[in-house]
Amino acid sequence: MKNRAITSRDVDFAKWYTDVVSAASLADYSNVKGCIVIEPNGYAIWERIMQELDAMFKATGHKNVYMPLLIPENLINKESDLINGFAPEVAWVTIGGQKKLEERLCIRPTSETLFSDYYSSVLKSYRDLPMKYNQWCNVMRWEKETRPFLRSREFLWQEGHTIHETSNEAENETRNMLEIYRKFFEEFLAIPVITGRKTEKEKFAGAEYTLTIEALMYNGISLQSGTSHYFGQKFSKSYDIKFLNRNNELEYAYQTSWGVSTRMIGALIMVHSDDNGLVLPPKIAPKQVVIVKIGDNDSVNKMSEEIFNKLANNNISVYIDDSDKSPGFKFAEAEVNGVPIRIEIGERDLKNNQITVVRRDTREKQALDVNTDIASYTIDLMNKMQNEMFNKALERNKTKTYECHDLKTFEKIMQDKPGFIIADWCGDEACELKIKEIRGTKSRCILENHKHIDGKCIVCGKEAKHTVLWGIQY
């Protein structure tokens, strides 16, 4: 049994976060430094995420593959930006089968290298294009400080890697995949995001440009939640990914990659959950409804079965908590685990032809006539909850998003009531670094098609090139 005590999120947010992770049995610390055990409740969320995203990928013509875990040093060295970007944080295998290896192998921090190497060996003609592949796998980055789901040495993710005949098609892919991420975050995770382009400093090592979705947590800290990269021909030149084009000339392919990770589970916690534990949007909750019986007589059992069947027959993920725990314990457990709807069926209620429905997000109770069409009622309630959770997060984001005109105010906001700051920037990295001195604030993304705030850089006062979203990051 896990410790159920949860620190208040307004008292100590970091402690609250790890308390929720533990109390809801999402993950456990392991004896492998910087790595976690994803427990059944956490993994079930990941399975739901994979299910929905994978269907979206396949519906847009992507296929799954599996690339090797290990990358030979000479292969990763072929792309200098990539190795420079990842060298500080890779793990190296140097011994295999009791022998020192002639060439060391790194555990993939990401798989551009292996996809590129594969594409270069199989691509022949424009007729083979596009190749739109994805893999669900583990990757490893040797982080110093770790936090469950948000930053750990090993994490699970998907990485899409595609090659195309034209830059136009590849750029469209880059945008389309960002749009899939946006849609998934907003419609399934009920998490509003801001989309935009990373600055040169913050873009992926080796990309022409990186698009990103950025989310804001309950405490005003921002979370880079998914990225989509356009590589142009950069990797295809390093890895020799060529094809015979329609003019029968050899041409380098145009490439993209994009990924989201188990970090999304961290976002779900930090956006929706509360001092009673996990809160999950119905559309992503592995279990949407729990039925708890109060008492054990025939009418209670019969009604439970009946409601269970009605919900299950309407594709609602429902279970009856049939353990030998007390009803109060079952309520608390379903609550801490974030089951969106709880249906209580009690002897006394049934005498009045009633059952009780409790929604997890607001904890509101509703007495319901037993003759209600329970499946329709539940579906409507889940839709309502899904929308309200999104809107609540959106409203909070609005109160935590500031347009800012001077550095002093900028600093005061980030110190007192952090959130997203929108401010103009000249495009100079020196000014970006100046802002980083304020609690490590980084540019989240360049807001495309956004009107300038003042027309001048908030740091140096020179002419503004971009309007930028800034935030303190996880």
Added chain:
Amino acid sequence: MKNRAITSRDVDFAKWYTDVVSAASLADYSNVKGCIVIEPNGYAIWERIMQELDAMFKATGHKNVYMPLLIPENLINKESDLINGFAPEVAWVTIGGQKKLEERLCIRPTSETLFSDYYSSVLKSYRDLPMKYNQWCNVMRWEKETRPFLRSREFLWQEGHTIHETSNEAENETRNMLEIYRKFFEEFLAIPVITGRKTEKEKFAGAEYTLTIEALMYNGISLQSGTSHYFGQKFSKSYDIKFLNRNNELEYAYQTSWGVSTRMIGALIMVHSDDNGLVLPPKIAPKQVVIVKIGDNDSVNKMSEEIFNKLANNNISVYIDDSDKSPGFKFAEAEVNGVPIRIEIGERDLKNNQITVVRRDTREKQALDVNTDIASYTIDLMNKMQNEMFNKALERNKTKTYECHDLKTFEKIMQDKPGFIIADWCGDEACELKIKEIRGTKSRCILENHKHIDGKCIVCGKEAKHTVLWGIQY
């Protein structure tokens, strides 16, 4: 485009095997020694396998989790049998984040260690039992000789790890999971298997005993296809997995583990496929039906759409090959890729109110009246094919299974027409090793409840303890 030339399996089976893997685009060699790229066609089979097996695991109360990839040396050393068994074939990470690690970490060859460590930290009372967890993941064993899907340094698998209150319950779990494997192989993969218990020499390092399913390939070589291990309290003592039992005393838990891997894809090839490429049983084929149009007029297009919809609406996995290749090319491609049923829709046929259906396994063609209920017809045909593929493999196994009474005949069989040999054994490892001198033949399993053949050991002539299934192994 892949090389489509396939060596005949009766001429050079090993070459035929790799030709099929390549021609059907199942896997590609990578530049990472001993590791393969699982290509879309191969991964789609793995997805189907995961889908079906995962549902069977969940229906029997198992939950998925995820354990770390890396195991600290001190942790794996806690169980001496385990480390002795796996030490020769693990890969070690010695550098992380540009620093030499204080303690090296091995990439999991299997995860008994980490599950045990986790269980020891969370298990408190008999009320927490059983804990029945599984994970789908990659593992690594530093093999010297590798072959796609059959033996590679990295492979994908599932590993179930459970702990129980009593030995009886754990032993039942061990048997039940073997039975799930048997059922899956026979009903989905259409591969008949023999079940039994491994000898002491062949059992899993650290297990009390290992149960196995053994399959026979087209060429008479046997393949260990899935194993289920009973650990008793061996690991729970090494890793201190204790619980307060019903008498309020501390007791060590009873443990099992069980796994199957991407090796199953190798079995599918070697049992069912032929000189024209891959043959897949309909129940596991990612795409069950391909529709190929001959000509491009309205009636052909309309009929294709109609049939597509009828099949898709009946949950048959169907696609229309709409590429700009010739019909002949499309036929060949669907054939090499192992699509179970091909429906040809041509102008000339339609004038006679006919379409043509071709089954992949026998390559039989059937003209069909357009008014046939195509969905029912296809479902019936798929069931028929599924049964016939199983029976064909079963019949072949019968002709390649020999009861044997003396070593000379044993040797002659294994040299001339290898297969499964059933012979008695005294239980002495020396006799097992003697048999290994014959083309590396190993005991596949002890046949439980099998009558003795002669009552004496085929090697030494002493009293027989077990009747054993012997075979040359992959």
